[in-house]
Amino acid sequence: MFNTILVPVDPGETSFSTPALETAARFARDYDGKVRLVAVLAHTQGFVASYLPEDFEKTAVAETRNLLEDLAKGLGLPEGSVSVAVRLGSVYHEVIEEAEAAKADLIVMGSHKPALSTYLIGSNAAHIVRHAPCSVMVLRPNKG
Numbered sequence: 179m180f181n182t183i184l185v186p187v188d189p190g191e192t193s194f195s196t197p198a199l200e201t202a203a204r205f206a207r208d209y210d211g212k213v214r215l216v217a218v219l220a221h222t223q224g225f226v227a228s229y230l231p232e233d234f235e236k237t238a239v240a241e242t243r244n245l246l247e248d249l250a251k252g253l254g255l256p257e258g259s260v261s262v263a264v265r266l267g268s269v270y271h272e273v274i275e276e277a278e279a280a281k282a283d284l285i286v287m288g289s290h291k292p293a294l295s296t297y298l299i300g301s302n303a304a305h306i307v308r309h310a311p312c313s314v315m316v317l318r319p320n321k322g
Contacts, residue, residue: 180209184282186273186306189217189242192249194288197317202286203253206260213255214280215246216263218272239264270305278311285314 183202187195202213219238246262253260263280265272277285289303307314 180205180211180283182212182214182280182282182284184214184216184273184277184280184285184312186269186285186287186302187215187217187246187249189219189245192245194319195249197319198286198288199249199253201315201317202284203255205284205286206253206255211259211283213250213253213260214263214276214282215250215260216265216273216276217242217246218265218267218269220266220268235266239266269302270309273302273306274309274311282312284312285310287314287316289316289318 183205185195185198185202187199199215205211206213219235219242242264243262246264250260250262263276265276273285273287276282285306287303287306289301303316307316
């Protein structure tokens with residue numbers, strides 16, 4: 179049913195992704211599927227980049243890849259059934275592009291509790307749900 183499950187991970191808040199990671203791992207075991215973790219980093223704008231070390235973006239990508247690989251090891255899935263990707267750009271656009279590139283059957287992701295600003299300008303989760311090429315499961319944080 180789910181051959182490839184994509185899980186977007188915020189590298190600055192990895193604990194927020196824990197329910198999505200656990201759910202994706204469970205589906206991968208149940209359906210003999212694969213999990214792909216993706217993190218999206220913002221492009222460093224030219225003005226800001228001029229104040230940062232020359233290899234700042236390259237280092238950030240490498241550190242984020244290592245973080246995703248550590249999360250992948252913690253899923254308890256067989257070797258070769260978890261892959262990782264780090265992309266640069268806007269979150270919802272890059273997640274959708276990664277879902278298409280990976281031929282994902284399902285995106286499993288967390289979402290913060292909606293706030294007034296979310297209703298006015300939208301959220302990454304809302305954009306992904308509307309434009310994803312596959313099913314999307316959005317997990318809300320536990321109450322309390």
